[in-house]
Each structure stands twice: as structure tokens, then as C-alpha cells.
Amino acid sequence: MTSVCIGVTIADRDFTLCSPGGIYDPSTETLFIADTHFGKDASFRHHAIPVPTGSTEATLRKIEKMLCRLPAKRLVILGDMFHDRNSLSKETLKHLDEFFETHQRIDHFLVPGNHDSDIRLIPKHWSLQIIQSGTYLDGLTLSHFPVTSDHMERIVLCGHLHPAIRIGTGNDQLKLPCFLYRDQNLILPALGDFTGTEVIRTRSGDRVWVIADEEVVTIKTEF
């Protein structure tokens, strides 16, 4: 898997959109990701629904791929890092321990999402800093949920929606996860390997970039 990135300019600001589903902001040297839902497989197994392991590890590999390519000094997870309280199984912890061990040089931040209700369970040795929703970072607002307000000066980076769009017609249709820019919100696709998507209906003014296998493709929407 090679991750391919494209540069885009949004509200006079440059970003890099990467195909697994992250956004790199060159001016702050930060990689943003959202909705990793680590350990969702473990939560399902805990409730007697047989889901095999592997997705948590695959999600971590995606992040590492991006970290390899990009000179990131910070990693920000925009919420829903874990799926629920049962996600932090032995298996999940093992893989995340390894990840934080390997990437000590980078500062890690988490904006808690609706699924991260039990952040107290997060091991201290991960050096993961919790920041509140609405925190500013060099002209950007960081949030889990999209923010709607009439007077927004900053771009909001957020997740939560797991956006995807349907392209094609009739029998020849594809549903692809996407980045969506709408009403000042730049919404990231869910990065987690075992997460569903929510098909959005594009409106005029939307900007959409889909993830098609390893490429990020700009979609023309009607204005």
C-alpha cells in the first residue's frame, strides 16, 4: 500500500490530503486523523459477536505509512480513537503500546469524541495529551463534531460523520469514503479499518475528495 497525497488550497490555506484518510498541515507540521475506532473488533467479540482481529493493527499501519512520508511533528486524533470501554483489550493495548513506543518523537493529541467516554482508561505511558474540543491551533479549530455557527473565521478540522459519497448510476455504482469541506468544516473520513461510512448528499458549495484505493481524487460538485 502506497499512500498518495494531493495538495489542496482551502480558504487560502494549503493542506495535503493523504489517501488512507489523513490531512497534513505543512504550516504546523501536523498530521490530523479522525475516527480510528481502535479495538472495535474487541468490543464486538466481548459482546459475543465474532469479528476477527487485525483491523486495529491495519489502522495503525495506515498512520505509520503517512508518518513515514510526511515530516510530521504532531499527530492529532480528532475523536473516536476507541470504540467503547471494551475496546482496550490486551490485544489492542499491545499494538498501541508498540505504536507509541516507536513514535515517541512525535507529540500525540486527542480531541475526545463521543465514543471516547472513558479516557481515564488510557494508559499514562502513551504520552497522549487530551485537548478539548474547540482548541485553536494556528488558525484552525480542532473538534470532533462539525461546528455550525454564523460567524466562523477559522476552518474547523473534524470527523464524526464518516463521510462517503456514491458515484455512478444504476448498476455501476461505487461508494467511496471522502474528505468533505462544507460550511467552513473540513471533515475527515474515518480512518479505522473496521468502520462503516455514512453516505452524504452533496450540496452546492461542497468540496469533495474521494479516496479511491490509493489515490485521492477531486470530485466536481455542482455549484
Place this chain on the structure above:
Amino acid sequence: MNEDSPERGKVPTPLQRIGKYFQRRGWKPFPFQKTCWRMYQAGDSGIVHSATGTGKTLAVWLGPILKWVRENPNPDKWNPKRPPPIRVLWITPIRALASDTEFNLRDPIDQLGLPWKVESRTGDSGSSTKSRQLRRLPTALITTPESLSLLLTHEKSLEQLSGLESIVIDEWHELMGTKRGVQTELCMARLRKLNPKLQTWALSATLGNLDQAVDALVGNENLSETQIIEGYQKKKIVFESIIPNQIERFPWTGHIGTKMSPQVADYLESVNNALIFTNTRAQTEIWYQEILKQRPQWAGKLALHHGSLDSDVRKWVEQGLQTGKLKAVVCTSSLDLGVDFTSVDLVVQVGSPKGAARLLQRAGRSGHQPDAVSKLAFVPTNAIELIELAAAQQAIKENDLESRKCLSKPLDLLAQHAISIAIGGGFTSEELFDEVRSTYTYHSLTKREWDWVLNFIQFGGDSLNAYPDFKRVLLRDGRYQVTDRKVMTAHRMNIGTITADSSMVVKYLSGKRLGMVEETFLSRLETDDIFTFAGKQISLVRIKDNIAYVRKAKGKPNTVPRWMGGRMPLSAELGEHLRKKLDEAAKGIFRGPEMKTVKPLLHVQKKWSIIPSADQMLVESIKTKVGWQVFVYSFEGRLVHEGLAALAAYRLSKSQRTTFSLACNDYGFVLQSPKPVDLQSILNGEVFRTDSLLDDIMQSMNSTEMSKRQFRQIARIAGLIQQGLPHRQKTAKHLMASSNLFFDVFCTYDPSNLLLEQARREVLEQQLESDRILSAVDRIRESEIVHRTPERLTPLAFPLLVDKLRERLSSETLADRVARMQRQLEKAAG
């Protein structure tokens, strides 16, 4: 002593009691009913088959009654306060039928003054009734396959059920060959284990494979004799076609024949009550509107009925039919089964029923008494369908009815069943393996498959380290059992095989429910879009909490809801008779009004090309503006043609560089190419060679996508997706994932999961009908392949090309364009 001779002063014999019961009703037992009673007394099992409304129920039901009366001859000792313990289980395929069945079964009990308790137990029963029943089951229990499975999870019920004398499956033809049928088989195996002398009886419509129907019913280790008893045979059926005033020589399937509605309305004037069957729910809505347009005065006396409507609405319609208050009801297969509508004296079938058995079954919904005449009027939606009706009549005459194919050992269901048994007292591996293999469906279950199922329910899958912390079924002292109450509850809530489509409730703003519409349809609607549903014209106001709120609307509807599935392919049996009818036509024989009507159409076909005889397969190649078209007509049904078309395109494109686009219908398929096609390998049969046939078909079709779709039901049955109760769904939302997601996860992280293999197998067997493809290919290879190059589209080619166009154009422009093409061809045909 002869039982039939009454002796003065003595207690009447059981048969005399029954005789009196019949007398009081003004009936006389049919010979087949007496045969059934005798067989039952002898301890046999079996199947009673015939058309509906011919006394099958009493034929089976009175057997156990006679036997009990014989064992308890003294009425003075009959105490209604102490009803006998459970003796008979009566399985009905539809929950909604349970109360009617209960009513019917109770009648002889009451009339004979038996102390039997007859009750039903379905998803609709209250919880206090259910727990009372668990303590002491009634003498006869009416239930559904799902509720029976559920009953077996209660250990308390097992001891009582070991005293069960017989199980009766109503409408076995409906269950057989479905996962619900397999579920019933598994339950019967369990009951047989509890009582090896259990007698099994079934009521069924006539099928092409009754032997298999009996085998599936009684299993492989049945101890009793089995009987196939044909019911009342003299039922008279009259078929009639409503022939269009003008026959289109270039028919197409797109417009659904509402042009015929004035004639249909006229026809309805001449009868008391009618059922109008259409093939899809969308057509039901359209025909309801059309007939009402023809006869506005019938408002209130015309109703519609389909599976998406609210159950209250359906119940109201059914009652209206029973009391004869409704003039006519437009319906789908939702009224194929069930309640006897004695007042219905005409059945109208709109569009081809696609199978002879279905036509027969529907015809039997009218004249619902043994001696009445069933009358069916057929409304073709295009001219070629008249040939289908002629073929179906021939098939019925020759008693060449469709078979119900059995499924091959679905593991999803087996896993579900094993968990049920683990909850209901537990099992050892060998014990349940033998029991399961005693069913017809799982007779070839291997030890490897069984071990996989055990691993699946115990560990989540067969690779131990891939599913840590998973717990569902535990193995203790050699017994598989469930101890976790949460697991029990979740499992009990999810027993069953019916996959609820992701549909939304449709409600008026005032709160009145109209029914359910699939989410995919609603998601395409914009606010204020007008559509017809439940016979009402409504517009969408908003969607909130998975409920679509609507209000009444005026104006022209933009759309009719479309529901998934529905389109049945032509059956193999009917396909064969269709080819025979064409064979006759090729020889110049046109028998019956239907064939005479289509004569002009076939005449043009013959003039421009040929009418293929039974041992020929016609290939037409035509160049049109859009490209080179190759039409192949094998009359094998749409699903088979989809497979054959993909196969032909795949194999042709290996030797020549071109892209094909495809279209199929029940009569054949068309390949279209931007370049001329070298037909050599089609004409010499090379394209249809049998080596690696199914592999090539899987390769050529989007088989992964198809498997994914098939996986929906599997994921639900295997307990990956828990449907749960509606109000529970919200809290458990974080444990919901779509079946697509499960499919992807398994493909990536546990590709050897046997549920994936099952999905692939079900695609082959059910979606591609691989057996039919194989036999079609065999037949084609033995046929003479005749090639023609007509100058214009022939009557057979025309509908295929329209289907082809449909993929690309919106419906309105399509209608215009088709009409224009039709005019051009009519002109050319002179």
C-alpha cells in the same frame, strides 16, 4: 365389528362422531380424507397435496383426533378442565395465519365436545400466555418455525414435547427449499430425537418433486411408513386471457400494460369479488390507481394488499374479502397463501406468473370450495406473455409443475440452531452431529464442517488466536452450553432467518402508520416529492428517527416506491413449454386464443428471421446505429441468461479485443459491441463449452459484489448482525455493523471463514442458478444453432433492446424513444 355400522344404544364410534360432524356441516368426507385418517391411525407419516380449499386441513387434523377418541372412548371422562397434554404441533409459515388456523382447528374440537386445548404461540403472543404455555403446553399448539426454534431453547418444554405424537407442517411447499424450511427440518430432527415414533405430516400444493418434499419432511432416519396422498383432483379451472384490442407486434416490458385497465374494469363488473395479482408491489400501487380511475364509484370497495403495508391495513383488507364487502383487491404474492376467501369468484393475473405452479396456486384462490370452479383471467403486459400463458396452461394440463429445490447445508442456520440447542439444555458434539445429519438437508454434512460450526459458536472462528476474548457457547464436561444470560437473551431475540430490509416506517404527521418503504427509495426522495403508497398520494415532509413523515398531496406523482427483488425468472419447466409452443408455431400450429392472438407477431418474426423450433437455438445479428448486436434466444429465464451472457462476453473478448455491453430477459440475451463481432465461436458452440464453465461465469460476473449481497442474510442468521427489538436498537448501536463491513473484515482477516464460502455457494446456486445454467448449456450444445441477419429488429429482439436502452436513459425519454422505434418497425412490417 364394523365401525361404520351404528348400533343402537351404544356409544358412537370415533368415525361415527366424525361422520356426524361432517353431516352437520352438510359435507361428506372425501375418499382421500378417509385414507389420510387410516394412514394416521397406522402410525404413518406423509404429505397431502392438492390445490387450496379442497379439505386438506381436515384430512390431516382429524387423524390425531380420531386416534385420541379411540384411546379415550368414554365421553363421561372427558374433562375440559383437564385437557390432555401436548399431542400435536401445527406449523404455519405465516404468523398472521395462526389465528385463522386456530379458528379452523378449533371448530371440530368444539363440535365434537373434545376436552382439547388449542392455542397458538407466535411472535404476537403475550408474554404471560407464553410462560403459562411453557409450564403446560396445550393439547395442540399452532406456531411458526421461528417460535418453534425458540420453544426448543427452553429446557422446560423438552420433557413435555417428548410426549408429542405428531407434527403437521402447513403449506410445506412454501417452506421447502428456503432457510425457514431448513430451520423446520432441524427442529423436527430435535423432536424426533425426543420421540422417535413422532409422526410427521405436511399439507402442500402440488409440486414437481413430491418425493423430495417427503424426504425433506421426514428426514433420513424416519421409522414410520411415508405416504404421498393426492387430495381432491377434480377441481375445475377455467383460464381466460383478456386480449388487447390491438396487438403490438413489437412488445416491450417497460410499460406494464395499464392500457388494459378499461377492459379489466369491464371484466370486473361481471363478478362479485376478485383478486388481482400483480408481480411487484410497485405494480400493485399503479394498478390500484388505474382501476380507480376507470371506476371512481368503486372507491371504498377497492383495496390493495402487499407486504409493505401496515398489518392493520392488511387485516382490514383480508376481513373485507372474507365478508365480501370489497369488490376487488389488487395484491402481490402476499395473498398467495392463507385465509380462505370463499366469496372470491375471479382471479386476475397481471403479467406472466413465470411458473405453472404459481399460476395454478393463484387460480385456486377463486372458487374456494371443492366443487366450485376456479376462474382466472390473464392480463398480458406484452404480447409475448400470451405465449407464456399458453405454455403454462399446457404445463398444468400435463401436470408438469415446478420443483422446489432444496438448499445445500447452510452453515449459518446450523450455527444458529446449535446455539439454540446449547441454550436449551446443551449437547455433546457426536449427539448433535448425528441428529443434524438425520435431516435431509444436512445428510452430507462433513465432520470438518461440523467442527467449524462448533468452533464458530465457541471461539468465533476456527483460528483460535484471531478471536481472543470471544465467548458465546462454552464446552463443559464434553457438553456445549450457554450460561451467560445476556447471550441467551440476545440469541432468543434474533432467532429466525428473515432479514428485515433496512426499511423505514411511513407515517402521516398525525401519527397514523401507512407501512414500510425501503430506505434506498426514501433516501433518493427530496422533501415535497409526491409518490403513491398504500393507494394514497402523499408527499414527503421529513425523515426523523428512521420514520418518514408524509402528508396527503395533490398533483402528479413523480415516482412509485420500488422495492428490492420481486422479479421472478421464468421457471425451467415453463421455459421448456414455451419452447414447445414456439415449436408448434414454427410448424404453423396455433392452438388456443392466446397463440392465435400472437400469430401476427410471430408471422413478422418468421418473415424477417425464423421462429426457432424445439431443437434449434436462434442467433440474430443486426447492425444498428449504436453498434453490432448479437441476440441469442434460449428461453431459459433471466437469471440463466445473465450467466450465459456474461460467459459469452467473457469468452468472446478473450479472442477478440472489444467491449461488450449486455442485456437479458426471460427469452434471451443481447451482446452489443462497437465493432463487428466474430460469431464463429458462438455458432459452433465453442462459447458454450463445458470445461471450467462455472469458474468462467464467476470470473465474468461481479461475483464478489453478489457474494456481498448474499452475505447480508448469512450475517443475520449467523448472529453477526443482531436485529433485536426496535427500542433496543438505539442503545446497541455501537454494536451494529453492516454486513458489507463484516464481509470485508472476514475477507481480509479470516478468508477461510466458511460463511464466506457459503455466500459464494449461495450465489452460484440461487442467484446464478448454476444447475439450470449447466443443463441449459447441455441443451444448447445439442441444438442446431441457426444464425440469421435480419435487416431490422425482430419482435423477439425488440424487448431486449429496450431493456438495454433502459440502463442509460431516464424513463420518460425512454418511453418516447421506444414508442418512436415501435412505430418505425410497425411501418416496416406493413
